[in-house]
Amino acid sequence: MEMWSRTVVLLLVTTTVTCTPLINELEPGKDWPPRNSVKQPSDYEKETSTFAEKEEVLPTGNPIEEIDEPEEVVIDASQPILRNADSWERKVDYSGAQVWKVSTERVSVLGVITRLRRRNLISTWGGNHSSIDILVKPNAIANVTRVFQRERIPIDVVIDDLQQRINDENPPLDANEIELQDRRGHRMTWKQYHRIEDIHGFMDYLAKTYPKIVSVNSIGKSHEGRDLKVLRISDGKPTNKAVFIDGGIHAREWISPATVTYFINQFAENFDVETDDIKNIDWYFLPVVNPDGYEYTHQTDRLWRKNKKPTRSARGCVGTDINRNFGYRWGGRGSSANPCSEIYRGSTPFSEPESKALSDFIKNSAANFTAYITYHSYGQYLLYPWGYENAVPADHKDLHDLGNRMAEAIKQTRGSSYQVGSSSGLLYPASGGSDDWAKSQGIKYSYTIELSDTGRYGFILPTSFIEPVARESLNGLRVLASQVAKA
Template sequence: MPVAMKVWVSTLVFLVVGSEALTVPLINDLEPGKGWPQRNSVKQPNTHSEEVDPFVSTTEFTTEDPSFNNEEATVTNNVAAPPKIIARAEEIESKVDYSGTQLWKVPTDKNNARVVIGRLRRRNLISTWSGNQTYIDILVKPNAIENVTRIFKRESIDFNIVIEDLQKRINEENPPLDENEVELQDRRGHRMTWKQYHRLEDIHGFLDYLAKTYPAIVSVKTIGKSYEGRDIKILRISDGKATNKAVFIDGGIHAREWISPATVTFFINQIAENFDEESDDVKNIDWYFLPVVNPDGYEFTHTSDRLWRKNRKPLLGRQCIGTDLNRNFGYRWGGRGSSSNPCSDIYRGSRMFSEPESKAVADFIKTTSANFTAYITYHSYGQYLLYPWGYENAVPPDYIDLDEVGKSMAEAIRSAGGSQYTVGASSKVLYPAAGGSDDWAKSQGIKYSFTIELSDTGHYGFILPTSFIESVAKESFAGLRVLSRQLNKNLIN
C-alpha cells in the first residue's frame, strides 16, 4: 500500500494507497480449461506503460500516486537538489515535521468528488492515503486547509476531519516502554516486545536469539543486502519432516507500514516459543519469515521521515530517491498502477528486479528447495485480504479456491478480534497495480498467494498506536491457522 526536510529544502512526499472503480468484467489470465502453468514457465512481459493520472476519470482511478511531491509538482515547484546523496539514514540531522497536516475522509458518492480531488492533487494541495469505491482519505497540507475547505464547500463535497494534527499522532504513536517492560527485556535476552514498534537492530537481534535458543527448529539466513548494506534476514521454523509444505511470509515492503513487521514478528514468537504445544497443522509446515523486506526504508521512517514508502536507492542524475519495491517484481512489470517517473511513490524501477531487496526475495524463492504452497505479504492499512491478479482486472483459474480460503481466514479474524476484512481480487477490491510481489509469487506456481492489508480502516491509518499491535497480530494469527489447516487438508487429499 510522502517529505519536507532541512537538507532537501521543502519537498513533501506522502505514501498513497487507493482504489479503482472498475466497470469491465473479470477475466482469466489463462484460457478456460487450461491448467495452472508449471513453476517458472510464465513469460514476463516488459511493458512500459506510463502512469495515468489517478483522478482525471470518474470511472477509473488509483490513488497510489506521488502525492504532494507529485510529477506536476516536481516540474512547477522550485525544488533544490540535495548537496549530496546521504548514504545512511542516521546521518539525517532532523526529522520531517507534519505539524498541522490533517487527514480527511471524503465520500465519493457525488460524481464530481474524484475529479475535484484529482485537480487538488495536481495542484500540490493534497495527498491521498487510502480509499475504495465509496471514500478517499486525503492529507491536506496546513497552508492548503482554508483553500481546500472553500473548494469542497463550493462543490458541495462533504468531508470529515479524521486527524486534526498528524504530527501530534506521530508523537503519540510509539511511546517508550515502562520500567517493568524494560526490565523484562533484560531478563529475556532480547529487546522485542509487542507493546512497541522496534528498530531493525532489535528485530534482527530477536531472530538471532531464537536461532540460538531453539537450534533444533529455528535457523536464520541472510539472503542479501539492501542498497545501504543492511542484512535482509529470513528466519525458518521447521521440524525437518520431508513431507512438510512451506509457507513464505514477509512484511515491511513499504517502509512506513510499521504494523506489518510487528505482526510478522509476533507470528514468529508464537510459533517458535510454543512449537511443542502447537497443532500438527502448524508443525507440519516449514515457516519462512522475512519481517522487513525494506530495511533501509524502515530505518529511515524511524530516523527521518515517518511517512517514507520506498527503498533508499538513489537514482543517478536525479534528486529523487527510491523505488516502490511492490512495483518492482517481475510479473507484468511496468503495467497499470506503476510509474516510470523516479519521483513517484509508485516508481517501478529501471527494470524488473532492479532493486537488491526485491531481487533477493525472488532469488531465494526460486532457488531454495522448499516446496512453497503459500505466500503472504503483510501491508497496511484498510483491512483487506486480497488475492491475484493485481496487474489487471483479472483472476487466475483457481480464484474460487483462493476466495474460499480468504473468506475462511477473514471469518477467523473476525471471530478472534472483531475486525471485518474485505476479501477479493486486489485489482477489483482496490486498484490495478502491476509488479506486485503477490502476483509474481502466483506466477511461480505458489497456489495460495495473498496480500493482507492490516488494521485499521482509517481512524489512525498508517500511524497505528502501539496499543493495537497485540490485538491486530493475535487476530491475524487466527487467520494464519486457517491457512495452515487448508494446506494440511490438501496434503492429506
C-alpha cells in the same frame, strides 16, 4: 458488487521439489539447499523491453489510479527543522497536517482531488471505490477547505493534528518492560514498534535458543547494505509443505513487521504444543523487506513509503515502490514511470536489491512453497491476485473460499471485519506486486493482507493495537495452515 469481471486462465509453472531436514551442526541458515530457478512466464521478457521505454501515461477510470500518481512530497520550508540524531537530514514535521476521509461516489470529486494533488496541497493515503483518505498539509487547510465547500464535497476530519498523533503513537517502554527485556535476552515486546536492530537481534536470539527448529539466513542486502534476514521454523520433515510470509515492503506500515514477528515468536516459543497443521509446514519469515525505508521512517520521515535507492530523476527523487517492482506484468496499470511518484515501479523489473533478493530466494529454494502471504496496512482487506488488471486466476473460487474462512476466524477473535476479494476488483489495479509474482511462480495460495485499521489511525496505529491485531491475524493464519497441510 459483481466481483468477477472476467476470468483468465493462467498456465502455472511448477517444479517438483522436496524439503530437506535441518542439519543442526551447521550454522543457522547454512542448511537451505538451492534448486534450479523457475523460469519466468513467457510474457515476462516481452514486457521488460516494452514497459521500460514507455512514457508514463496517467491511468484513468479508477478512483485511486486517477490520483495516485503523486509528485514527491516536498518538505515545507516554513515548518520547523528538527535535527535527527542518526543523520544530517532534516526531520519531517507534520504539525498541523490533517487527514480527511472524502467520499468519491461523485465522479467530479476525483478531478478535484487530482488537481489539489498536482498542486502539492494534499497527498493520498488509503482508499477504495467509495472513499479515499487524504493528507492535507497545514498551510493548505484553508485553501483546500474553500475548494471543497465550493464544490459541496463533504469531508470527515479523521486526524486533526498528524504530528501529535505521531508523537503519541510509539511511547517509550516503562521500567518494568525494560527489565523484562534484559531477562528475556532480546528487546522485542509487541508493546512498542521496534527498530531493525531489535528485530534482527530477536531473530538471531531464537536461532541460538531453538537451534533444532529455528534457523536464520540473510538472503541479500538492501541498497544501504542492511541484511534481508529470513527466519525458518521447521522440524525438518521431508514431507512438509512451505509457507513464505513477509512484511514491511512499504516502510511506513509499522504494524506489518510487528505482526510478522508476533507470528515468529508464537511458533518458535510454543512449537512443541502447536497443532500438526503448524508442525507440518516449513515457515519462512522475512519481517522487513524494506529495512532502509523502515529505518528512515523511524529517523527522518514517518510517512516514507519507498526504499532508499537513488533514482535517475533530474529532481533527485529517491526510492522505488518495491511492491511495483516485481517482474510479473511489471509496468502496467497502477504503477508509475515517474521516479518522484510514490508508486514508482523502478527502471526495470527487479531493479531493486530487495525485490530481487526475495524473488531469487523463492525461485532457488528447495522448499515446496504452497502459500505466500505479504502483510501490509491499512484498510482490513484480504486480497488475492490478480492486481495487475481487473481479472482473476482460474482457481479464484478456491482463493476466495479460503480468504472468507480466514476473515471469519479474524472476526471471531475480536470482531474485526475484513473484506475479501481480488486486489484489482476490490480495490484498484496495481501491477508489479509481489503477490501476483508469487502466484505466477505456481504458489497457489497467494494473498496480500491489509491489516487494521480502516482509517481512524491509518498508518499511525498506536502500539496498543499491536497485540490485538497480531493475535487475530494469527488465527487467520491458522486457517491457512490447515488448508496448506491438507492441500
